[in-house]
Amino acid sequence: MKRVLTFGTFDLFHIGHLQILKRAKVLGKYLIVGISTDALNYSKKQRNPICNQAHRREIIQELKCVDEVFFEESLELKRQYIIDTRADVLVMGDDWKGRFDEFKDICEVIYLPRTPSISTTELIEIVREI
Numbered sequence: 001m002k003r004v005l006t007f008g009t010f011d012l013f014h015i016g017h018l019q020i021l022k023r024a025k026v027l028g029k030y031l032i033v034g035i036s037t038d039a040l041n042y043s044k045k046q047r048n049p050i051c052n053q054a055h056r057r058e059i060i061q062e063l064k065c066v067d068e069v070f071f072e073e074s075l076e077l078k079r080q081y082i083i084d085t086r087a088d089v090l091v092m093g094d095d096w097k098g099r100f101d102e103f104k105d106i107c108e109v110i111y112l113p114r115t116p117s118i119s120t121t122e123l124i125e126i127v128r129e130i
Contacts, residue, residue, distance in 0.1 A: 002029050005033075008020075037071050094114060
């Protein structure tokens, strides 16, 4: 059974999130999703997510394409997460292209194109303008 792993914040869940998760699932039989904790998200973006980590996890867990969910607490632990989940494939959006190639020694690394014209950051900016 091919195991696929991906990571994300998944704040303000939108069609782009759903599409990348569905495309990731097609690459294997078992999809594992690491959700950035609120603290990790703050350290990356200097802002808290709109939806807290418990709510984001619940949303992702309810998707029929997702088999397992865990909290990603540190970017430095990516290799250990891959090992711990026994992932055969790491899937990331192509905005990260090349940044995870260091893990090709333990799994296949695939970068999927992002859904054009939608991002959580853009949605937040639109809502702030209203």
